[in-house]
Amino acid sequence: CPCHTFLASLILASKFMQDHCYSNHAWVKLSGLPLRKFGHCKHAIGEVLKWHLWV
Template identity: 40%
Template sequence: TLEVGLLTDKSDNKCDPATCGRRMFLASLIIASKYLQDRNYANSAWSKISGLPVKDINAIERRFLILINYNLFIKDSTFKTWTNFLSSRICSSGSEVKQKVVFSKGEDQQFVECQA
């Protein structure tokens, strides 16, 4: 699934990072990884994964941080609202395979099990 999430449109090399959803999604993955993990991928690894040059990875990372005003903290209420939204979308997706989903923030974990 990570590979699908990192899919980039290579034909649009002039994509403005501020308006390109795929690149901003990639930037959010990179920044979340760096924020949450003690050991994470270097931007050169993200470059290989995404197919974007390292200079573009650096640029979208900086742009994303500027757009969020370097505020990486997520309030508990915001996190719970988001996980409830995702849970409802996952459970109502119509998929025949219902999964147990785990969302976690710090020490807290929220388990969601869709009913068949």
């Protein structure tokens, strides 16, 4: 789903750029995604990018 892809990208960018970022629990609450789906989306994007999050 494009919305989940965008959300996962936003979360990874936030965690990469900020020293004090929202917890996974907070992201789950904000996004409305189940915890398992949240983790899967985040890991899927990370794997596709080979965890190279810098530009």
